[in-house]
Amino acid sequence: MTPSSSVSPFRILAQCPPGLEATLARELAVMGIPAPALTPVVGGVIWEGGWSHLLMANLHLRVASRVLVEVGSFRARALGELVRKARQSVDWERVRGAAAGDEHRIVFRVSASRSRLYHEGAIEERFREAGGLPEGPDPGVGTSTQPPPATPVLVVIRVHRDRITVRLDSSGAHLHLRGYRRHVGAAPMRETLAAALLLQGPLQPDGQWSRPAVVDPFCGSGTIPIEAALLARRIPPGMASPDLAPRDLACLHWPDLPPAVWEEEVARARAMIRPQPLEGFTIHGSDRDPRMVEAAQANASRAGVEGDIHLEAAPLSRAPRPDEPGWIVTNPPFGTRLGGRKSLRPLYAALGRSVQSGGRMAGWNLLYLSADPVLDLATGLALEERMATRHGGLAVRGVTAHPHASGF
Template sequence: MPSHDERLPLFAITAPGLEPLAAAELRALGMDVKEEPGGVSWSGTRAQLYDANLRLRTASRVTVLAAEFRARTFFELERHARKVPWERWVSRGGAVRLRVTSKKSKLYHEGAIAQRILEAIEHRVGALASTDVGRDEEGGEDEGDAQLFIVRFNRDGCTIRADASGALLHLRGYRQALARAPLRETLAAAMLLGAGWDGTAPLVDPMCGSGTIPIEGALLARRIAPGLSAPDREPRDYAFTSWPDFDVERWAAVVDRAAAEILPRSPVPILGSDRDEGAIAAATANAERAGVLGDVAFSARAVSAVEPPAGPGWMVINPPYGVRVGERDPLRNLYAALGRTLRERCPGWTLALLSPDHGLERQVGFALDEALRTSNGGIPVRLVVGQVPDEG
């Protein structure tokens, strides 16, 4: 077995546009990282691998580079694949999932590539309990116990990454009750961090839906690692805990250190409201599962009835997008009403808005600057941020 002090080639996968935020998170943890398209790379210890999975708020997965080589024939692929130390990540009789893509390469048949990879794995670890092959590297919501390998061919160069996370990292475990158009936890955290909110000023979301933004805000304000977002503060499951060389003691130390940083309560008011009473019921249940129900005040009310705490603070909102025909006029009115309410009730506050459309942003009635670009549910969106002017 390799030394537990060795440095591993690590890569945290993010949604497009969130790379700088994940990089900043990792640097705050003391890691020397490099931003790349689609994520952040660094050479890290086993403890850093565990830490990144437990603490990253804006990444989708953390992976380890298993192999990197060039292959223009299946013979070359087989020769290289048999040298990969698959036994580091797969136990005898284990289960494996492959996500294979090939672009501009001599080996273009993804199914045939997967077949050779699986044969190479079985050559080193023996027969596998089950296998699954697909193209979508994110996979489904329920990942099961199979070890994922992400295989990418590009211009005859092959990279193979072993997934260390298991279920996608946005699946913290608390968001079981959903309202309409739910927001991923990673994107909610990205909105907060991208807007510059750090948990030291009040936070309000007047269109909170199932409560993801206020809940992520409470986790951030209390310094709760997202992997500990449960009432008992026990960590969620990760793929690396099933690896043959998993270091139980080192993992326990990482978890204990993160748990010791948690504040007993949010130091600032956090409010979530929505006109839909069903959404508020869902948000309340989710906050309870995250162990932050006492940190967020939820209420059913219209945006025009919002009652912000003493500020200034941050208003962070994921409003409706109106992607269907006939929704534009009502949405213009909604955005305009939001702007009026903020100017009347929240002068000096910071507004952060996830927006699909410059025209809708303009209806708010004051300057908003782009903080980041990404997508939400396949829709290109921008996080725009600005200070609410004083009407007086």
């Protein structure tokens, strides 16, 4: 931690999809934030820290979707009370500072539950009144006849059991948008979810691997192999590019950003990166669709890790099989469409057979993203749940079958 982390501490919330809080907390522990300082909540982890923590969280967390700082918290049960308290106790200076003179960019996201105040539109209106803010962006902006909106400044308001918590987004674009993935297939998985899956056994947040290989036989646009390479090389997701340029964060535009702390964090992150090549760990991806393999290749080179990943066009039956057994980590087709499930049973059965004794990949650990217990049954394997979350509106689980202990 830098000394500045103890000055003017923020109450920071790193958000993640519900179910991934423990994984996120492990990442934060590796960043040097002691476990007792962390408060897990549904969909995130809260702690107190300064600029160094805020910047580190945005640069390094692989599972987080956004990092927010609290700018106010109070109880209110009526709109008049809300306006009065919001005027007094919200740090409007920070919110205005984030908008840098263009307050039309300020966007509120309100959610209310189990509270007297529940009308989200009215809550937003009263917050604008309390802060003396103009209307938000015109909903017509960004359409074919209007110019695209300037980058929004996001204020998240949570009303729960009559307590109102106001937070300012420090990230900007959603953190799963690492910037490397321009080519995608029909069903790409979020980068954050791929990282979360890899953190359930194959890799640790500090880049340590448990077995010498990761193979994704349904690699699609390459998200799992690319995230595996970033993790193993210790490349922060916020610097996933060939020149390791850090991403543009909303908080880099706040007027009180101490530039020296940012420079120090970037320099420290770069110093931790493992220089190529990785020894003793190989990453492979394959897909039966050669266009997906091309897409994965292009994405890997944009992430700066094309030299770390071996990609090839191959069906599951001829997926790469390095000599030493490692992990199969994958996101097989889900088949959510009607009839899709039935047609996928043979594929899941083949995946299961491949790791059973006598199979092509016997001795390998299998870890995959599952959305359908019926397809899990088709594998014929005894599966263990390692994580459960949501993906594109579906409940999904990371499940494993492992002949050997994961090593952790």
